[in-house]
Amino acid sequence: xxxxxxxxxxxxxxxxxxxxxxxxxxxxxxxxxxxxxxxxxxxxxxxxxxxxxxxxxxxxxxxxxxxxxxxxxxxxxxxxxxxxxxxxxxxxxxxxxxx
Numbered sequence: 001x002x003x004x005x006x007x008x009x010x011x012x013x014x015x016x017x018x019x020x021x022x023x024x025x026x027x028x029x030x031x032x033x034x035x036x037x038x039x040x041x042x043x044x045x046x047x048x049x050x051x052x053x054x055x056x057x058x059x060x061x062x063x064x065x066x067x068x069x070x071x072x073x074x075x076x077x078x079x080x081x082x083x084x085x086x087x088x089x090x091x092x093x094x095x096x097x098x099x
Contacts, residue, residue: 005031005052006078007059007068038065042091047084066092 004011010031016024032053040047047065062068069085
């Protein structure tokens with residue numbers, strides 16, 4: 001499982017621990033990834049996705065996972081997020097056709 005957020009692309013960064021004597025040792029900065037359950041109106045259920053807390057805040061700010069994915073370009077999303085976006089678009093098209 002990659003330590004990368006599928007929505008924002010946040011991943012591992014590297015840097016140094018710096019001591020008081022200015023000794024530098026390598027370290028890794030890990031993204032704050034959390035398992036989240038987001039409600040999708042288009043899919044009619046819950047979507048389980050592992051994303052960063054920053055992405056979770058952005059999704060909630062934009063009005064949910066459906067609105068966020070429909071409003072962002074495909075090139076900025078990971079493959080898993082693109083598949084989810086296609087499922088949402090397909091479900092919305094089906095609902096439009098039925099109405």
